[in-house]
Amino acid sequence: MTQEKVVRAGETASVSGSTVFVRVDTSPENSGKRWLRRIVLSLLLVSIILNLWFILDPLSYSPRGIPEQHFSGDSGAKDRIAIINFEGTISPPFTERWLKQIKRATEDETIKGVVMVIDSPGGFVADSHQLLRKIQELSKAKPVYVAMKRIAASGGYYISMGIGEQGRIFAEPTTWTGSIGVIIPRYNATELVQKIGVKSEPLVTGPLKDTLNPFRDMTEQETQVWGAIMQDAFDRFVSVIDAGRSQLDDAAIRKLATGQIYTANQALENHLVDEIGYTEDAVAALAKQLQLTSYDAFEYRSTPGLVDALIGSKVSAADAIADQILQASVPRAMYYASWNPWVPVQ
Numbered sequence: 001m002t003q004e005k006v007v008r009a010g011e012t013a014s015v016s017g018s019t020v021f022v023r024v025d026t027s028p029e030n031s032g033k034r035w036l037r038r039i040v041l042s043l044l045l046v047s048i049i050l051n052l053w054f055i056l057d058p059l060s061y062s063p064r065g066i067p068e069q070h071f072s073g074d075s076g077a078k079d080r081i082a083i084i085n086f087e088g089t090i091s092p093p094f095t096e097r098w099l100k101q102i103k104r105a106t107e108d109e110t111i112k113g114v115v116m117v118i119d120s121p122g123g124f125v126a127d128s129h130q131l132l133r134k135i136q137e138l139s140k141a142k143p144v145y146v147a148m149k150r151i152a153a154s155g156g157y158y159i160s161m162g163i164g165e166q167g168r169i170f171a172e173p174t175t176w177t178g179s180i181g182v183i184i185p186r187y188n189a190t191e192l193v194q195k196i197g198v199k200s201e202p203l204v205t206g207p208l209k210d211t212l213n214p215f216r217d218m219t220e221q222e223t224q225v226w227g228a229i230m231q232d233a234f235d236r237f238v239s240v241i242d243a244g245r246s247q248l249d250d251a252a253i254r255k256l257a258t259g260q261i262y263t264a265n266q267a268l269e270n271h272l273v274d275e276i277g278y279t280e281d282a283v284a285a286l287a288k289q290l291q292l293t294s295y296d297a298f299e300y301r302s303t304p305g306l307v308d309a310l311i312g313s314k315v316s317a318a319d320a321i322a323d324q325i326l327q328a329s330v331p332r333a334m335y336y337a338s339w340n341p342w343v344p345v346q
Helices: 028-056 094-107 125-141 155-163 190-196 220-244 250-256 264-269 279-289 306-311 317-328
Strands: 068-073 080-087 111-120 122-124 144-153 169-171 176-178 261-263 296-300 334-336
Touching (some): 068 279, 094 296, 111 279, 125 155, 125 220, 155 176, 169 264, 220 250, 261 264
Parallel strands (some): 080 111, 080 296, 144 169
Antiparallel strands (some): 122 334
């Protein structure tokens, strides 16, 4: 006699007889239900993690709005020294983050001085100048020193001029700095397109509308136009250094402004920096100038948290790639220590 009983997951049943047959139901309907349950449980788990993050992570709702991390000195001291790290290419979205940190340091009355730690090859002319202007405002409110790390070149050096003549610039023994100048990236692919039989025929309303087109040679008019644009940015760079370095005059700066990278010792000899030292040395020197016997030196932090990783992206990968391709063709003047600047996507 054959007995058949339906047993669902988690259930038990007793059967009589010496022979037992087991049939596993793998129908698509049941398989679909299992996947649905897994998806629901996964979403529930993510929801629990997010709720715990918002409740438990103190940095998510920092009273000062920007996460801070103790660096040196006496943690919790009422007099504080802020450290702002300028790392990477000077471009969006980093520019906005740094501007917020500069604004916070300017307005926070517990902060008596600021150390700018620069590890950047530079970036966009406009972004570099935005930062310079706000750093100048900060230096009028409280003393600002600079500590250069691996590289503080071109736009990285440009923003350091915001601290003014009263500030001091420290460079590590292995720091590279300088690279004073302007670059506008351009590729000439005319020979390539001739070989493969491609013609570029954009519809334009004027002779300069498709300027810097890599599929044709530049005209004399284009060369003059872009030369004037670059000279304007270059002259501004020179004037910024002239205002920030009392040991250098216009002629001395232009002699140094060949685009050359300078080692820390070369920079010291040429009065581009004031002292060989590290971030700790800059902090200690600033505290001494401020006559602080007890102080809390801290860093502003901008590391993305869990929420940024999960929901911070506003565009799909495909949109980001398409946007990068489009932006790569846009003319960009840069204070950058490279012949082939990276073009970030906003």
